[in-house]
Amino acid sequence: MKRVPMLNLRLEYEYMKKDIDAVIQRCLEHQQWILGPEVKEFEERVAEYLGVKHCIGVSSGTDALLLSLRALAIKTKGEEYLERSDEIITTPFTFTATGDTILRSGATPVFVDIDPVTYNIDPAKIREYINQNPGKIVGIVPVHLYGQSCNMDEIMEIASEYNLFVVEDVAQAFGAKWKGRKLGIIGSAGAFSFFPSKNLGAFGDAGLVATNDDEIFDLVRMLRVHGGKDKYNVEHIGYKARVDTIQAAILLAKLKYIDEFNERRRKIAEMYNKGLKGIEDLILPTEVQGYHIYHQYTIRTSRRDELQSYLKERGISTMVYYPVPLHKMKVFGNGRSKVFGSLVHAEQAAMSVLSLPIEPLQSKEDTEYVIETVRSFFKA
Numbered sequence: 001m002k003r004v005p006m007l008n009l010r011l012e013y014e015y016m017k018k019d020i021d022a023v024i025q026r027c028l029e030h031q032q033w034i035l036g037p038e039v040k041e042f043e044e045r046v047a048e049y050l051g052v053k054h055c056i057g058v059s060s061g062t063d064a065l066l067l068s069l070r071a072l073a074i075k076t077k078g079e080e081y082l083e084r085s086d087e088i089i090t091t092p093f094t095f096t097a098t099g100d101t102i103l104r105s106g107a108t109p110v111f112v113d114i115d116p117v118t119y120n121i122d123p124a125k126i127r128e129y130i131n132q133n134p135g136k137i138v139g140i141v142p143v144h145l146y147g148q149s150c151n152m153d154e155i156m157e158i159a160s161e162y163n164l165f166v167v168e169d170v171a172q173a174f175g176a177k178w179k180g181r182k183l184g185i186i187g188s189a190g191a192f193s194f195f196p197s198k199n200l201g202a203f204g205d206a207g208l209v210a211t212n213d214d215e216i217f218d219l220v221r222m223l224r225v226h227g228g229k230d231k232y233n234v235e236h237i238g239y240k241a242r243v244d245t246i247q248a249a250i251l252l253a254k255l256k257y258i259d260e261f262n263e264r265r266r267k268i269a270e271m272y273n274k275g276l277k278g279i280e281d282l283i284l285p286t287e288v289q290g291y292h293i294y295h296q297y298t299i300r301t302s303r304r305d306e307l308q309s310y311l312k313e314r315g316i317s318t319m320v321y322y323p324v325p326l327h328k329m330k331v332f333g334n335g336r337s338k339v340f341g342s343l344v345h346a347e348q349a350a351m352s353v354l355s356l357p358i359e360p361l362q363s364k365e366d367t368e369y370v371i372e373t374v375r376s377f378f379k380a
């Protein structure tokens with residue numbers, strides 16, 4: 001039977017083998033495993049790529065979010081942590097880490113509903129919540145889900161109107177843009193993930209914080225290494241959250257390919273869009289005002305579970321991102337978070353979304369096979 005995986009990292013490694021093997025060899029020779037030369041080089045190259053003043057390599061996307069929020073607590077309140085009375089507005093339709101880092105920063109996440117077309121947080125809902133709860137909100141954490149930008153004009157307008165910080169969760173959107181500007185550099189800070197399955201993936205855990213703010217830069221850099229500039233005389237309650245030299249080296253080698261790979265994703269998405277249009281009970285992704293990098297190609301249908309098993313029986317892997325919205329998880333219960341109004345769009349999305357294989361190197365034949373198989377499901 002033909003098999004189409006969600007991703008084929010082995011194939012990607014073969015494609016970049018020369019570059020990757022060379023940087024690993026360089027690390028083996030210099031043996032500077034902690035904050036070695038590749039870390040700084042990677043930070044500088046990503047800063048240049050994104051068009052941002054500072055980048056700090058950290059140990060994961062989760063830590064990038066956490067360190068950004070902690071730095072903002074110190075910068076804006078002069079306290080190590082935020083308080084439970086400090087509210088941060090975010091989306092319930094995301095990976096757990098978006099919300100759990102808000103809890104770990106000390107603040108209370110407030111979940112507002114998404115826009116059902118883009119699956120991203122609905123700025124109108126943010127504004128409505130703030131109008132009804134003035135003075136409680138300290139920040140917004142928008143997530144650029146599946147590689148598509150949130151409406152950053154509206155989010156930044158609200159943020160400046162109410163003096164809120166914005167931490168962009170860019171874990172799924174390296175290289176994606178909002179009106180020509182790369183994501184992750186528009187808010188106060190951007191938190192990137194290089195988890196192996198992300199569109200720029202390391203060979204293990206890694207992440208990065210991007211910021212134009214000198215103070216946030218200083219603070220995140222301290223928080224990454226125990227909390228001080230001087231390891232033996234520390235100022236803040238920090239972490240051990242550095243990116244490994246070898247991961248930075250691998251990412252440096254892979255960075256060369258990111259634009260090509262994002263373009264390949266867009267080509268596959270275009271094939272899916274053409275091949276799958278006109279099916280009743282099948283909604284395709286919509287690209288709005290930005291450069292969508294299709295970290296995921298996500299469709300929706302009321303027959304999601306049935307379709308998923310049908311594809312699986314025919315060798316096609318798919319994934320559900322995400323089956324449980326955050327406000328339904330136990331960790332966000334017990335009064336630890338707030339829900340604003342109905343989250344019906346997030347709940348409906350969780351029941352109906354399905355992400356199809358989008359390996360940048362997957363063959364035309366494989367993409368066609370996925371299209372034919374999806375079509376045959378709806379014909380039957």
Ligand SMILES: *Cc1c(COP(=O)(O)O)cnc(C)c1O
Pocket residue numbers: 060061062063094095097098143169171172192193194195205206207
């Ligand atoms: C992957 C992901 C994260 C967490 O990144 P890690 O590197 O796995 O810690 C956070 N938010 C979103 C939206 C993600 O997809």
